Amino acid sequence: MAGSKGKQKTARDMILSLxxxxxxxxxxxxxxxxxxxHAPDLKRVDYRVELITARRAASYPVAGPEGLSDTWKxxxxxxxxxxxxxxxxxxxxPDAQYVQIEQSAQKRADFIDQATQGAKDTKAxxxxxxxxxxxxxxxxxxxxxxxxxxxxxxxxxxxASFTDLTKMAAxxxxxxxxxx
Numbered sequence: 001m002a003g004s005k006g007k008q009k010t011a012r013d014m015i016l017s018l019x020x021x022x023x024x025x026x027x028x029x030x031x032x033x034x035x036x037x038h039a040p041d042l043k044r045v046d047y048r049v050e051l052i053t054a055r056r057a058a059s060y061p062v063a064g065p066e067g068l069s070d071t072w073k074x075x076x077x078x079x080x081x082x083x084x085x086x087x088x089x090x091x092x093x094p095d096a097q098y099v100q101i102e103q104s105a106q107k108r109a110d111f112i113d114q115a116t117q118g119a120k121d122t123k124a125x126x127x128x129x130x131x132x133x134x135x136x137x138x139x140x141x142x143x144x145x146x147x148x149x150x151x152x153x154x155x156x157x158x159x160a161s162f163t164d165l166t167k168m169a170a171x172x173x174x175x176x177x178x179x180x
Contacts, residue, residue, distance in 0.1 A: 042073065042075045042092055043075070044073045044074060044075070045074050045075060045076065045077055046074070047064075047074050047077035047089055050077045050078070050079055051064045051077075051089070052177065053079060054079040054087050055175050055176060055177040056177050056178070057079070057081050057085070058079070058081070058085045058087060058103075058105075058152075058176070059085050059105050059151060059152070060085065060103065060105060060149070060151050060152035060176065061152075061174035061175055061176040062087050062103060062174065062175060062176065063087070063089075063101050063103055063154055063172040063173070063174050064089070064101075064172065064173060064175070065089075065091075065101070065168060065171040065172055065173070066171055066172075066173050067171050068091075068167070068168070068171050069094070071093075071094035072091050072092070072093060072094065072099075072168075073091060073092040074089065074090070074091055075090050075091060075092050076088065076089070076090035076100075077089050077090070083106075084104045084105050084106035084111070085103075085104060085105040085152070086102075086103070086104045086106070087101070087102070087103040087104070088100060088101070088102055089101045091168070093158075093160045093164045095160075095164075097158060097159045097160035097161070097164060098158040098159045098160060099156065099157070099158035099160045099164055099165060099168050100115075100141075100155075100156070100157055100158055101154070101155075101156055101168065101172065102115035102154075102155040102156075102157065103152055103153065103154045103155070104152065104153055105151060105152050105153075106153070108153045111153045111155070112136070112143075112145055112153060112155060115141075115143065115153075115155040115157055116136050116139045116140075116141050116142075116143040116145075116155060116157050117139045117140035117141050117157075118138070118139030118140060119136035119137055119138050119139030119140075119141060119142060119143050119157070120136060120137065120138045120139070121134060121135075121136055121145075122134070122135045122136065122137055125147070126144070126166070128144070128166055128169045128170050129169070129170045129172075131146060131147075131148075131169075132146075132147040132148060133145060133146055133147065133156075133169055134147060135162065136157075140159075141157040141158050141159060142157065142158070142159075142160075142161075142162060142165065143155050143156065143157035143158075143165070144156045144157075144162075144165050144166070144169050146169075154172075154174075156168050156169045156172070
């Protein structure tokens with residue numbers, strides 16, 4: 001009988017140990033692991049200098065928005081003259097979605113695939129501020145692609161709704177500034 005008492009003590013010790021481990025895991029989960037589910041606050045960038053530079057250097061009129069409310073936050077900007085005159089400007093919309101303006105002198109089909117991350121032409125077009133844009137969907141981003149711009153391709157794409165993509169497209173002003 002002495003042997004069974006030792007087994008009972010060992011089983012009880014194991015159950016107590018598991019309970020202590022469970023309590024410790026719960027404390028770590030509740031207090032040590034962050035549980036913030038909202039998107040991080042993205043830093044606003046000033047894109048004016050890069051826009052001026054791109055408008056001087058690019059082989060095409062570069063698109064920049066005018067008249068958007070301050071609730072549209074510019075979050076990224078870049079211009080690469082060595083890589084097809086590539087222009088990028090990214091925004092966070094008022095409802096925390098993403099919209100980007102992408103332009104390039106690269107081959108149109110390849111650039112659209114890259115800028116939309118795989119979206120396909122729906123053949124649906126829309127007149128926005130006197131310009132014709134084609135709807136693309138089905139990739140990571142939905143997109144509007146500007147028609148009738150030989151020598152360059154302009155894409156407004158992102159996770160935002162077509163309503164927000166349209167707002168961005170309507171705000172775009174295409175300009176080419178001569179280098180002085």
